[in-house]
Amino acid sequence: MKWAGISYALVIALLSTSAGAQSDPKAELAKLKPKDFPTQPIEFTVVYPAGGGMDVSARLLAKHVENWSGDRIIVNNRTGGAGMVGHSYLATQAKPDGYTVGVIASLLWGDAMLRAQGRWSFTDLEPIAYVNSDALIWVGSTDGPYKGMSIKDVVNAAKDKPNTIRVAIVPGSMWEYILDQIEANSGAKFLRVPFQGGGAGITALIGGNVDIAQGFFSEFRGYLEGSKVTPLAVAAAGRMDFLKDMPTFNEAFGSNEYLWQLVRYAVVPKGTPPDRKAYLAAAVQTAMKDPELIAEYRKQGVFFDPKLENSKNLAADLNAYAEVERQFYVKTGRLK
């Protein structure tokens, strides 16, 4: 009798696990795993220094991909040249054998179009999964001569007193481009103080060394909570969930061209075998559906672009965004 009971329990257990296995993402993923891959850790390449926004996103992702796929993932920072070194590595040197996945941002497009000088193009990297998007936000200080002003007030002040309002920028990228647009459209003139990253600019803002800083939410969230900064406007299509009172630039100026977002996505070098590429894509996408990861990302203040989340052809959609950026470069004379 005892044995019958045990066998009965075993059968039930087997049936329930196999029934459960049908909707179990881990099992689904395991089915896609190619034979004898991976036999060594997979590298997630991050082209920015450890501890920064991109790095944090990538490490969170790596943690969850490891959980879901059971493979070992090592995050590797290949830094230098504001991302240029890492991008070039991924595009030209990384072996397309499935062991290298780049977790990159759309700043790749600027590097590819303006700085690669024909050595590589962003089509050398094939997107496999969308991670998240981060929109550029302008913040002002809660101290100082411009406190309490709205974004329109600030721009008007810059118009009345050209070259007095100091804005922190990161040269050669969207931090500058949005200023080009604003200045062109309103006639205002800001004083551009260069920094190596958004975070450094926000530090300068708090120290009273610049008047406006630009950055992403995760870079100033702590200061927001500490009431040291106030957000002025965001360069996105719609308002952000976590800062509902902050207008978008487009709203404030009645336009639709102030769209400056960082799109983070995962890529593999061109030529990666299709089965490995499909497996990696599925692994990242499975991790991206994990509610824990989504919650952690939301805390970072990123948002999920619906168009890219549900994209049927990620590469095409990303290329469309890249094309918009290219048009901007041509229009402003940076590209022929």
Add this chain to the structure above:
Amino acid sequence: MFERTLNVFWIVFGAASAVYAWSLGMVGPAGPESGLFPFIASIIVSGAGIVLLLRRAVVAPDFPRGGGLWRVLGVILGLMVMAAEMPYLGFSVTSFITMIILLRTVDRSSWLSAIALAFVSTASVFCLFGQILGMALPRGPWGW
């Protein structure tokens, strides 16, 4: 003699660098441009070279001869081999080979002790960095 050559090298190098820096632009509307600081540094290098050349006290360097020279060159060659082959043969193989070469030529150990030491050190470094610390060392065509 050698030192004089070096001083001439400083002068020429500094001058070439200054020309390049000049082409980057010196001063712009926003203050110093990319070239200003390198330009000043290059001028200092050339200037120092000139002053050194004019001095009478000169150092006579004692470069190695004979066995010493070969040993030094051996180490340099060993490092060049490591840097050149590591991307292709992977870390383990390259360092094993290089260590054997170094131990045999520079040190003149016996084959047995050279191989043993090379194997042990390569393996322990590989384990320490590759496994324990989790650092990705280059892998060769054999996967390790």
Add this chain to the structure above:
Amino acid sequence: MMEALNGLLTGFAVILTPSNLYLCFLGSLIGTLVGVLPGVGPLAALALLLPVTFTLSPIGGLVMLASIFYGAMYGGSTTSILLNIPGEAASVVTCFDGHQMARQGRAGPALGIAAIGSFIAGTLGVVIMTFFAPAIAAVAIRFGPPENFSLMVLGLVCTLFMISGSTIKGVLMMALGFLTAAVGLDVVNGRERYTFGSVDLSGGVELLAVVIGLFGIAEILSNVETMAKSTLLADRIRGLWPSLADWRASWRPILRGSGLGFVLGLVPGGGPVTAAFMSYALEKRIAAQPDRFGKGAIEGVAGPESANNSAVAGSLIPVLSLGIPSNPVTALLLGALIIQGIQPGPLFIAQRPDLFWGIVASMYIGNVFLLLLNLPLVGLWVQFLRIPYRVMFPVVLLLCVVGTYSANKNVFDLWVMLGFGVAGYVLRKLEYDLAPFVIAFVLAPLLEQSLRQSLVMSPDGAMILIKRPVTALLLAVSVVLTFLMFRRRTKSEGGLP
């Protein structure tokens, strides 16, 4: 005052659990080992071990990471003293006198003073942190580009004091350091300088490759030249413990190093590397007989080793009180906090007193662990000197290669290391002092960037440098020091060198 003590008690309550203590000890151990390995420094170790902290509690993970950071400062002096090869960039200076002491059979006292100085400085740093962190942070935040610029200028001027041998050659080395630092992207406008189309160069020249090459590889090349079939360094090991005379000579450099290092840790671009160099320059400037430096003066070990430890405490203040990292290691710690879901910022201490004070308390304990770890190890390390060099050098060479590679995982850095190794070897024979090159290389980027930022953000150009009090003061001090230095040099060398 009272709330600081209260906070500290909270912190100890948090930290004195078996698992947290174990993590603190583990981190100290790993940090020491990492420091000992040439090239692999706290940054590489923290980046590698970051994923491990995901499975730990926030306080556990942070305590471990922090103890690796300052643990590396303890271990870094070991290879510097024994082999003249820096354990990491902040220990380069310890090579100068520490290794000479080893050659004189006094490796034990050198290692001992390094460990004890590190302990005193580390603890002092934490004490200041305990009582003054928020106040200091409020001051540090106001350090803007003009202040950074003047501080870097002061640093460069102090470097002039450090130059052994010909001043002209030293200045030439500094200029070369400036040029080498210019390779890569111009931070201010993003243009490529001196890269000549190479992608690898567009990231700039890696400091670790330079340091290991100039001091590590060059050292190996020199030694290999005269390789005897005997042990390397000392024929006799004369005692393991610092003598009374050593103590008398060292206690003031230790205190000075602690103070200097702490201040330099606070400012961006400072940190343990700058602190160690500046401390050496300071000690040499103040010493009654500066010629003893470079020949085994224990002050040259005591000061810098203390400075790099208190710099760790200094650099933790902006991160923990304001959420602002002042160097790559603290940036990584920040990232670790964020990944754990904690938002560092001005409210960090108020919102998470358990974390802040837990870390502070762990630093007291960590320093004790490290002292207890490192002192007995002195006896062990000294035995390493008995290993025949001909056996040791390939292993050391291998470690140098891996250490350099660990920085960017880029084989190009190995070529840089080799190039600088050969250059360092040759230049040493021609009596060029290499230290000014390194310090200029480290300080130049921030100096240039700060000056250009200052000029851009100031409505009246260079006047900003005079109008801001701290900047003006630091620049004035620099001018005075330069003048004093030239007077001293002209007097001692009887005419310009």
